[in-house]
Amino acid sequence: MIALIDYGVGNLFSLISSFAAIGQEVTVTGDPEAVRRADKIILPGVGAFRDAIGLLRESGLDRAVTDAAKGGTPLLGICLGMQLLFDKSLEYGEYEGLHLIPGVVRPIRDVISPGLKIPHIGWNPLIMKQESPIFKYVKDGDCVYFVHSYYAADCGEYVTAAAEYGAELTASVQKELVFGCQFHPEKSGEIGLRMLRAFCEF
Amino acid sequence: MITKRIIPCLDVRNGRVVKGVNFEGLNDVASPVELAAYYSANGADELVFYDITASAEGRALFTDILTETAKRVFIPLTVGGGINDVSDFDRVLKCGADKVSVNSGAIRNPKLIGEAAKRYGDQCVVISADVKRVDGVFRVFAKGGRENTGMEGISWIKYCVEEGAGEVVLNSIDTDGVKQGFDLEMLEKVCEVVNVPVIASGGAGKIDDFITLFRTLPKVDAGLAASIFHFGEVKIPDLKQAMRDAGIPARIER
Numbered sequence: 001m002i003a004l005i006d007y008g009v010g011n012l013f014s015l016i017s018s019f020a021a022i023g024q025e026v027t028v029t030g031d032p033e034a035v036r037r038a039d040k041i042i043l044p045g046v047g048a049f050r051d052a053i054g055l056l057r058e059s060g061l062d063r064a065v066t067d068a069a070k071g072g073t074p075l076l077g078i079c080l081g082m083q084l085l086f087d088k089s090l091e092y093g094e095y096e097g098l099h100l101i102p103g104v105v106r107p108i109r110d111v112i113s114p115g116l117k118i119p120h121i122g123w124n125p126l127i128m129k130q131e132s133p134i135f136k137y138v139k140d141g142d143c144v145y146f147v148h149s150y151y152a153a154d155c156g157e158y159v160t161a162a163a164e165y166g167a168e169l170t171a172s173v174q175k176e177l178v179f180g181c182q183f184h185p186e187k188s189g190e191i192g193l194r195m196l197r198a199f200c201e202f
Numbered sequence: 203m204i205t206k207r208i209i210p211c212l213d214v215r216n217g218r219v220v221k222g223v224n225f226e227g228l229n230d231v232a233s234p235v236e237l238a239a240y241y242s243a244n245g246a247d248e249l250v251f252y253d254i255t256a257s258a259e260g261r262a263l264f265t266d267i268l269t270e271t272a273k274r275v276f277i278p279l280t281v282g283g284g285i286n287d288v289s290d291f292d293r294v295l296k297c298g299a300d301k302v303s304v305n306s307g308a309i310r311n312p313k314l315i316g317e318a319a320k321r322y323g324d325q326c327v328v329i330s331a332d333v334k335r336v337d338g339v340f341r342v343f344a345k346g347g348r349e350n351t352g353m354e355g356i357s358w359i360k361y362c363v364e365e366g367a368g369e370v371v372l373n374s375i376d377t378d379g380v381k382q383g384f385d386l387e388m389l390e391k392v393c394e395v396v397n398v399p400v401i402a403s404g405g406a407g408k409i410d411d412f413i414t415l416f417r418t419l420p421k422v423d424a425g426l427a428a429s430i431f432h433f434g435e436v437k438i439p440d441l442k443q444a445m446r447d448a449g450i451p452a453r454i455e456r
Binding site: 011013014017018020021046047115117118119120121122123124125139142143145147164165186187188189190191192193 | 204273276297397424
């Protein structure tokens with residue numbers, strides 16, 4: 001069973017449609033016990049880090065996700081869901097994350113050239129840094145869709161792909177079986193669907 | 203390097219895609235669900251769905267069609283038309299829209315953009331402005347281009363962005379439907395005053411119009427058009443290849 005975590009942050013419509021399109025059954029759930037039993041976990045998220053981590057903690061999903069991931073259940077964090085995997089975020093203050101991948105979520109404006117628009121929004125080609133199972137059907141230079149104002153920093157050795165936007169921004173990460181992508185695979189056309197398929201298959 | 207986006211716009215009324223010339227003389231093109239799925243799989247970078255229905259029945263039908271469409275579209279989907287309050291944002295976002303574009307609704311209630319941006323985030327709120335020259339001044343028009351609001355266009359757009367609009371669609375009524383190229387003069391004025399993505403709309407007739415747009419105004423992020431795509435006068439894969447050949451970053455799926 002693949003658990004798609006619903007914790008009240010963002011809209012799951014597109015992700016649900018994407019899994020339907022690739023013929024993959026997923027269980028949408030906010031129940032920590034279901035997450036603990038899952039074969040794979042998808043942690044989505046849109047909005048503010050503080051709200052998202054707060055909701056995860058309130059519901060006990062934070063422990064369920066970290067326990068499962070540490071027990072070897074493959075986990076994919078998407079967009080804000082990826083940012084939650086790190087040690088902390090500096091979005092509107094300083095908030096602790098799930099500590100599954102070492103790194104800090106920082107504002108894009110600190111690294112990109114002045115004058116570039118924020119958020120980083122649009123289609124940007126992936127610059128591959130390391131092999132990763134989720135890139136089984138994806139090549140260097142394939143474009144994916146980004147919408148974000150914060151990025152994962154200080155996680156160099158875990159970066160599997162980057163995107164150029166006045167600086168190289170972290171596009172995806174992997175540490176053991178914990179995966180994260182800053183972009184939205186569910187909004188990245190056929191390339192994004194291939195990535196979701198690869199995560200489900202491996 | 204971020205790519206320049208190409209965005210087909212689907213005007214939907216009574217469950218069908220229509221496209222007018224200068225907003226009049228509408229005629230049927232195709233089923234919105236089929237057309238949207240086709241674009242999603244054939245190189246479009248984003249879709250805009252515009253509800254031009256007036257009645258409550260039409261609105262309900264639109265919402266059903268939007269849901270069906272969103273299930274088959276795996277690129278960003280923006281919805282506009284009939285967005286008058288925050289509950290309208292909620293209604294279309296639940297049907298699978300990623301962004302919501304406001305036009306007349308923001309003119310009637312200038313606080314709407316701020317309220318929606320706080321609730322759903324700036325990236326979700328698009329200000330769509332229909333602007334036309336009247337006695338040499340850019341004026342904002344409401345109600346699908348029929349009513350001159352008397353407001354000055356550039357300062358209106360600047361205000362909307364300050365309120366929290368994360369993107370601007372600038373539709374020049376002067377060039378819309380004329381197919382002689384985008385309104386570069388108007389677009390340049392908007393690019394000077396905002397630092398969010400600007401989407402050019404109105405006037406595209408051929409591939410070269412997009413090349414000229416992106417070459418002349420590097421700050422423009424996207425080009426939007428309707429009939430030239432729906433009628434196959436410009437094929438998006440050909441357009442993308444021409445952009446790449448001209449040194450303009452474009453997304454081509456392989």
